[in-house]
Amino acid sequence: MRIPFLALRAFVEVVESGSFTKAANNLFITQPAVSKSVKELEALFEIQLIDRAHNPILLTEAGTSLYKLGKSIFNIENAIIQDLSQRSAVRKGSLYIGASTTIASHWLTPFLVTFANQFPEISVSVLSGNSQQIVEQLKACQIDVGLIEGPVINEPDVSTRQWKKERLVLVASPDLLIKNRINDLTSFKWVMRENGSGTARVTDEYLQRFSIIPQSIIRVGNNLAVLDLVCSGLGIALLPEIMIRERVELNQLTKLTTKEIRHSPFIERELNWITLNWRTETPVRRVFQQLLFNESVER
Numbered sequence: 694m695r696i697p698f699l700a701l702r703a704f705v706e707v708v709e710s711g712s713f714t715k716a717a718n719n720l721f722i723t724q725p726a727v728s729k730s731v732k733e734l735e736a737l738f739e740i741q742l743i744d745r746a747h748n749p750i751l752l753t754e755a756g757t758s759l760y761k762l763g764k765s766i767f768n769i770e771n772a773i774i775q776d777l778s779q780r781s782a783v784r785k786g787s788l789y790i791g792a793s794t795t796i797a798s799h800w801l802t803p804f805l806v807t808f809a810n811q812f813p814e815i816s817v818s819v820l821s822g823n824s825q826q827i828v829e830q831l832k833a834c835q836i837d838v839g840l841i842e843g844p845v846i847n848e849p850d851v852s853t854r855q856w857k858k859e860r861l862v863l864v865a866s867p868d869l870l871i872k873n874r875i876n877d878l879t880s881f882k883w884v885m886r887e888n889g890s891g892t893a894r895v896t897d898e899y900l901q902r903f904s905i906i907p908q909s910i911i912r913v914g915n916n917l918a919v920l921d922l923v924c925s926g927l928g929i930a931l932l933p934e935i936m937i938r939e940r941v942e943l944n945q946l947t948k949l950t951t952k953e954i955r956h957s958p959f960i961e962r963e964l965n966w967i968t969l970n971w972r973t974e975t976p977v978r979r980v981f982q983q984l985l986f987n988e989s990v991e992r
Contacts, residue, residue, distance in 0.1 A: 842891025
């Protein structure tokens with residue numbers, strides 16, 4: 694059995710307006726149509742809802758119960774309309790962002806501040822990890838969007854759009870440069886990120902491009918750990934230029950130059966926005982993307 698909601702709406706309107714005629718006017722239908730709707734409900738459940746001998750109308754016990762329940766249904770309908778309307782207008786909702794560690798730590802903050810100020814009712818969560826972990830979180834629908842370092846390989850369901858380009862610079866501590874000649878990079882320890890990291894992938898490409906075979910490799914779980922180890926004089930590393938500036942100004946870190954080595958002391962990589970091809974676009978995700986790419990934000 695299914696409830697005829699148009700008939701239920703007519704019944705609730707009769708109760709609230711106090712007459713069949715007023716209900717018909719409020720619903721923009723004829724009075725006979727309203728009467729037919731109420732009779733349809735009574736016939737469906739084989740029970741009288743309105744005592745027609747009275748004027749104004751008088752509800753039976755069943756009619757009173759149906760009115761309360763019917764009113765609750767239409768209250769829920771109004772709540773649904775309001776909720777979805779607010780989400781459509783980006784006044785309500787949530788956004789789950791996956792960002793590789795360098796992006797989360799050094800690139801994302803000003804965009805999050807702007808987004809939060811423009812859309813204060815939207816809840817935002819940022820999950821951090823290496824690039825491969827972000828791709829896996831996206832595929833598992835644990836995040837709505839991802840920001841990663843480098844390309845996505847062999848993932849046909851993942852759509853990629855270049856967001857920025859970032860330079861990685863070859864660095865060492867001043868003490869290391871004083872104690873050692875730096876022209877032969879194979880004689881040094883290299884400090885690198887773990888496999889699956891975008892920074893590790895770029896470093897591996899750099900080593901292969903210039904046929905560098907390090908004395909040894911030390912792998913750690915994040916770029917901050919790489920930075921600290923290099924500053925302590927343990928070895929050399931390729932690190933994002935955005936995260937080494939303060940250490941260079943404090944003379945804790947030195948950028949290697951072409952005078953010291955025979956090839957380029959830096960390499961560039963892409964920072965990419967990734968989404969799932971088959972997931973439906975949402976208003977919240979759309980406006981965040983527009984903000985990130987400095988596009989006109991459409992509410």
